[in-house]
Amino acid sequence: MHVLYQRCAAVDIGKDVIAVAVRLPGDGPEHRQTIKRTFKTFYGVLKHAAGWLTAQQVTHVAMEATGIYSMPVYHALIEHGGFEKLLVCNAGHVRNVPGRKTDLSDAEWLVHLLECGLLRGSFIPPAQIKAARDVIRYRTKLTESRTSELQRLGNMLQDAGIKVDSVAWTITTRSVRAMVEALIDGERRPVLLAELAKGRMRARIPDLQRALEGRFDDHHALMCRLHLDHLDHLDEMIARLDTQIEDMMQPFRSQRELLTSIPGIGPFAAAAVISEAGADIAETFPSAGHFASWIGVCPGNHESAGKRHSGKPRKGNQHLQHVLVECAWAASRTPGYLQSLYRWHVRKFGGSRNPTAKNKAIVAVAHKLAIIIWHVLATGKPYADLGADYFDRRIDPAAETRRLIARLQALGHTVTIEPAA
Numbered sequence: 001m002h003v004l005y006q007r008c009a010a011v012d013i014g015k016d017v018i019a020v021a022v023r024l025p026g027d028g029p030e031h032r033q034t035i036k037r038t039f040k041t042f043y044g045v046l047k048h049a050a051g052w053l054t055a056q057q058v059t060h061v062a063m064e065a066t067g068i069y070s071m072p073v074y075h076a077l078i079e080h081g082g083f084e085k086l087l088v089c090n091a092g093h094v095r096n097v098p099g100r101k102t103d104l105s106d107a108e109w110l111v112h113l114l115e116c117g118l119l120r121g122s123f124i125p126p127a128q129i130k131a132a133r134d135v136i137r138y139r140t141k142l143t144e145s146r147t148s149e150l151q152r153l154g155n156m157l158q159d160a161g162i163k164v165d166s167v168a169w170t171i172t173t174r175s176v177r178a179m180v181e182a183l184i185d186g187e188r189r190p191v192l193l194a195e196l197a198k199g200r201m202r203a204r205i206p207d208l209q210r211a212l213e214g215r216f217d218d219h220h221a222l223m224c225r226l227h228l229d230h231l232d233h234l235d236e237m238i239a240r241l242d243t244q245i246e247d248m249m250q251p252f253r254s255q256r257e258l259l260t261s262i263p264g265i266g267p268f269a270a271a272a273v274i275s276e277a278g279a280d281i282a283e284t285f286p287s288a289g290h291f292a293s294w295i296g297v298c299p300g301n302h303e304s305a306g307k308r309h310s311g312k313p314r315k316g317n318q319h320l321q322h323v324l325v326e327c328a329w330a331a332s333r334t335p336g337y338l339q340s341l342y343r344w345h346v347r348k349f350g351g352s353r354n355p356t357a358k359n360k361a362i363v364a365v366a367h368k369l370a371i372i373i374w375h376v377l378a379t380g381k382p383y384a385d386l387g388a389d390y391f392d393r394r395i396d397p398a399a400e401t402r403r404l405i406a407r408l409q410a411l412g413h414t415v416t417i418e419p420a421a
Contacts, residue, residue, distance in 0.1 A: 003032070004117040009053050010110035011063040011077075012103045013070050016041055019103035020049060021111040022056055034111070036104050041069070046076035054081050062087040062114040064094060064106075065122055074124070087114070087121035094119065123285075123294070125278050132248040133275040137319060139241040140272075146234045153180075153227040161214025167207045175201040179212065180228065184221045245271055254380075255279050261382035262372055263338050264331030269323050273373060276320040281377040288374035295320045297367045313363065321366070328365035337386040341365055344391050 005023075012019040019038050026033025035056070039049040053061065061077060063070060065088050077086055094110055113119050125133060154171055157164065157180070164179060165171050171180075178196040187193060194208035201208070249256055249271050259270035277291070278284050285291040292298040296316020332342040345361035346352055376383055387393075405415045 003030075003115050005060045005115050007056065007058050008060040008062070008111060008114045009056070009058045010107045010114055011061065011073060012107040012110065013064060013066045013073055014041070014103060015069055017103065018046075018049070018073060019107040020053070021104065021107035022053070022058060023111050023115050024056065032115075034108060036108065038104070041072065043072060043076060046073055047080045050077050050079075050081035053077070053083070059084045060087070060114060061085075062089055062110055062119050062121075064089055064091045064110070066091060085121075087119055088124055089119050090122055123278070125275075128248075128251070129275060129278050132245065132271070135241055135244055135248065136268075136272050136275045139238060139245065140319070140322075142234055142238050142241070146231060146238070149227055149230050149234065153224060153231070156220055156223045156227065160216040160220040162216060163211040163214075164208065167204050167211045168201060173201065174198055177228075179208075180224055183212075183216050184225050184228075186221075188216065249274070252279050255377060258376050258380065258382055259373065262327075262331075262369065262376065263334040263336055263383075263385070264327040264329075264369065265373075266327075266330075269327050272323045273320065276317055276323075277373075279377070281374055285374065288371040288378075291374045292367055292370040295324065295370050297321060297324060297363060297370050299367075324366040324369050325362060327369055328362045331365060331369065332362065336388055337390050338365055338368065340388050340391050341368060 007022075007024055009020060009022040012021075017038050018041055020036065022035045022037075024033050024035065025031060028034070037052070039045050058081075061081070061083050063073060063077075063086075070088065074086070074088060077083065089110075094113060110119075150171065154165055157171070162183070164176055168176050170176075175197045178198070179193050182193055182196060190209045190212040193212045194205045197205055197208055245268075252274050255274055256267065256270045259265050259273055260267060265273070281291065285294060289298065293314065294316055296313050296318070298313060328338075328342075331338040333339070342361050342365050345364045346357050349357035349360045351357060372383060401417070405417070408415050
């Protein structure tokens with residue numbers, strides 16, 4: 001194959017050692033030579049590796065994306081090497097030939113792909129976006145931990161025979177918190193515990209008295225105290241991260257406002273989209289379809305011998321997938337075009353009685369949201385809803401009448417049509 005880059009290098013990354021292969025003009029086959037070296041992954045050694053590559057007059061460098069281990073190598077090469085381009089490649093796209101598996105052979109295989117221009121780099125966010133991504137992802141993890149802790153608290157109350165969550169809509173209300181605190185402090189009389197209800201919960205005092213009669217003992221008190229303390233700590237951490245996220249999103253205020261104009265997308269979801277995809281989305285992703293494919297919400301394409309085997313969506317950015325699916329559920333409950341799209345897809349996939357129809361429809365709405373997000377950020381214009389009657393306007397009345405008549409006749413009915421008055 002034709003060599004595009006005369007001086008290039010590839011890096012195979014491990015936790016403690018990196019293997020580097022450099023391709024240069026030489027006296028070998030096709031007048032090319034390969035130099036291979038290994039370096040420790042201490043940051044000072046990585047800076048030396050960047051200097052050595054620069055001394056070899058390397059212009060292009062490729063490396064595999066190996067999670068957190070690739071980041072120190074990437075930053076050392078970016079900050080201390082004068083390269084025209086540094087590619088971080090998907091490891092699944094650059095697998096070596098089976099039976100030739102060593103770090104140095106992997107690096108040599110990678111550099112052969114690079115010199116022929118067969119590699120494509122992954123999206124690496126700028127430092128400011130990367131910092132916001134770390135904070136938002138951690139907040140999501142804390143929110144999930146808080147949900148798990150609430151479930152543990154509810155399970156402990158159930159074990160003690162306290163059925164307060166059968167009366168209150170959730171155990172996170174102030175009324176339930178006051179009752180649990182009183183139980184921990186030693187109060188066991190259901191009548192007095194029920195009197196701690198506040199607001200609308202006071203109308204359910206008779207039911208609360210029955211729900212608060214159980215076998216709550218010292219063991220349950222200890223566990224509930226630990227669960228409540230952990231919940232308070234998680235709430236404090238989430239509040240601190242919320243403040244930090246607001247500060248980090250100030251430079252991207254205009255993009256965030258554009259995203260929140262889309263139904264189903266709130267301020268936090270908009271911040272998550274910016275932290276995962278960046279603010280200059282048109283520069284990173286050449287088209288809306290490319291963006292949806294990168295997220296992993298577009299239909300799969302698996303065809304062989306003229307047969308389509310699967311339409312399952314491909315793997316993509318799982319963090320943004322989760323956000324868009326949540327936004328799609330919110331949009332499906334908001335009157336407008338996206339709600340109509342959701343209902344149209346539910347009918348297409350078999351109706352609401354089909355157990356998988358709603359899930360398939362939500363993925364389709366998430367795909368549409370990805371396309372809308374790309375166009376909104378690329379054009380700088382807020383979302384303009386097409387209207388809840390968008391699909392009704394596109395129906396040909398005559399064709400729809402013929403379809404419905406044919407369907408009724410197929411079910412064994414005789415159809416007679418009379419014009420409406």
